Amino acid sequence: VDMIVQSLRSADSNVTDMVFTVASIDAEEARRVVEGISADIHASGVSIDNDVAKISIVGAGMLGNPGIASRMFGALSNAGINLEIISTSEISISCLIKGGSVKDAVNRIHDEFFPNEA
Structure with missing residues (x-):
């Protein structure tokens, strides 16, 4: 993980966004890891932006x-x-x-x- 940001989307929604960067070669492995724990951390979704x-x-x-x-x-x-x-x-x-x-x-x-x- 290189850059990482956590932010509250809005006070009304009580939703927190977590964004981090990894080398493009590690993107799919990072996706698998995060998807594997997404239920435990109550994540509503996982996405990757390669651009x-x-x-x-x-x-x-x-x-x-x-x-x-x-x-x-x-x-x-x-x-x-x-x-x-x-x-x-x-x-x-x-x-x-x-x-x-x-x-x-x-x-x-x-x-x-x-x-x-x-």
Whole structure:
């Protein structure tokens, strides 16, 4: 498991969504494991989305500089790229996006942080 998010769908429904990522080669095994315990955890369903990709920016000082995340998210937003999941650490900011947006996302982030490079 690489990225993981748990969120309450709505206070009224009392439904919690759990989303996590694994390498594509492990997707079917992960499905089998989760389906095997789904009744025990009262899961209403299990689904896999293979059309996603993780993009990251990495560097020292990410944690102490919130402007970096803002610039990354702004560049992606301006390109109309939706962020499915966001994960951060002391040295990286990672986003899960639709697979078809990878090239555009990488170019937009590069242009944001290195505008004068060809």
